[in-house]
Amino acid sequence: MPLKVNDTLKDLISNIVTGDIEVVDLSQELNEETPVIALPEPFKTTGGFKYNRLSKYDEDGLGWYWNDFVAGEHVGTHFDAPNHWVSGKGKNGVDTMPVKNMIAEACVINVTQESFNNADYCLTIGDILAYEEKFGKIQPHSWVIMHTGWGNYSKDHEKYFNVGEDGMSHTPGIGKEASIFLAEERDVLGVGVETVGTDAGIAATFDPMFPNHHYMHGANKYGLAQLANVDKLPARGAVIITNPLKITGGSGSPLRVIALVPKN
Numbered sequence: 389m390p391l392k393v394n395d396t397l398k399d400l401i402s403n404i405v406t407g408d409i410e411v412v413d414l415s416q417e418l419n420e421e422t423p424v425i426a427l428p429e430p431f432k433t434t435g436g437f438k439y440n441r442l443s444k445y446d447e448d449g450l451g452w453y454w455n456d457f458v459a460g461e462h463v464g465t466h467f468d469a470p471n472h473w474v475s476g477k478g479k480n481g482v483d484t485m486p487v488k489n490m491i492a493e494a495c496v497i498n499v500t501q502e503s504f505n506n507a508d509y510c511l512t513i514g515d516i517l518a519y520e521e522k523f524g525k526i527q528p529h530s531w532v533i534m535h536t537g538w539g540n541y542s543k544d545h546e547k548y549f550n551v552g553e554d555g556m557s558h559t560p561g562i563g564k565e566a567s568i569f570l571a572e573e574r575d576v577l578g579v580g581v582e583t584v585g586t587d588a589g590i591a592a593t594f595d596p597m598f599p600n601h602h603y604m605h606g607a608n609k610y611g612l613a614q615l616a617n618v619d620k621l622p623a624r625g626a627v628i629i630t631n632p633l634k635i636t637g638g639s640g641s642p643l644r645v646i647a648l649v650p651k652n
Contacts, residue, residue: 400648407651414628414645415465416542416616422464423548423614425584428555434460437642461640467632468578468586468601468611472639475606482632482641489610490631492577494647495519495526496533496621503536503560507550510563510588516570523624528575531628535618536560539582542616550589557589564599571607578610582618586611612645621647 403409416422418437427433440456443449461482462468469485470476497519503509511534520526538559541547550558562570562579570576579586579600587598596602604611612630627648632641 403650404648410649410651412617412620412626412647412649414615414617414621414647415643416539416614418459418464418642421543423542423545423584424460424463425613434462436460437463459642461635461638461642462613463642465612465614465616465643465645467630467641467643468605468613469632469639470605470608470610471637472611473598473601473605475602476608479605479608481635482638483634483636485610485632487631489529489577491627491629493527493530493624494533494580494621494626494628495523495530495576496535496618496623496626498535498623499560500535500537503538507558507560508588508590509536509560511561511566512563513565513569516566516574519623526570526574526576530574530576531578531580531612531630532570532574532576533580533612533615533618533621534560534562534582535621536582537619539616539618542582542614549584556592557584559583559589561588561591562586562600562604563588564594564603567600567603571604571609576609578604578612580612580615582615583613585613612643615645621649625650 420437422437424434424436437459442454442456444453469481470479471481497515499515552558587600591598628645630643630645632643635641
């Protein structure tokens with residue numbers, strides 16, 4: 389007897405093949421030019437992505453091409469696990485998080501105009517409630533993606549980091565109250581951004597420092613950073629797949645994030 393494929397899964401694959409469901413790549417290219425988050429001294433900061441060529445159809449390997457590479461856990465489009473932050477100490481790493489949490493709906497909140505007007509803009513509860521009034525309540529086990537337009541600058545490091553005369557990076561992020569609200573009142577999986585980190589660039593001056601990291605990871609929630617092509621996602625209805633490498637004890641991982649977007 390031939391094996392019967394579940395109709396739901398069969399329809400999913402069929403719709404992907406026909407293009408009725410579009411597959412969107414939400415990841416930046418990962419190479420030696422990829423922007424990397426940097427911390428001020430005396431803190432140690434992650435290195436970038438670096439290739440080590442092994443062979444390319446040459447005397448080191450006549451019939452094959454391959455490389456070694458070195459990269460930090462938080463380089464390029466990447467995943468923040470709860471144990472990345474001191475408030476999440478002892479909670480899930482990328483190796484212990486439930487695999488079902490790698491697939492969820494994306495709720496995309498558009499604050500591109502606010503971020504254009506104010507590079508230090510932080511997502512607010514008001515933004516979330518206004519979104520819900522228009523698109524419906526954010527459900528548990530969802531990703532909330534902050535669409536700022538910052539992905540447009542990923543290949544222009546000066547604009548992407550937007551360092552001011554004060555020496556600080558001026559980029560938008562998730563505000564303290566919004567972080568608490570999403571973690572406690574909406575029970576989301578986590579939040580995603582187009583910038584190098586889920587907090588605003590000036591969040592080292594906040595109390596507590598880097599409040600989204602503090603509250604989101606303290607609640608065993610996740611973060612996605614350096615997303616690309618967020619403008620191709622609808623406000624509701626897309627499903628994103630975010631599968632970090634299974635690094636033992638890992639606090640994060642580079643990602644190839646993809647979205648399944650139904651065509652209406």
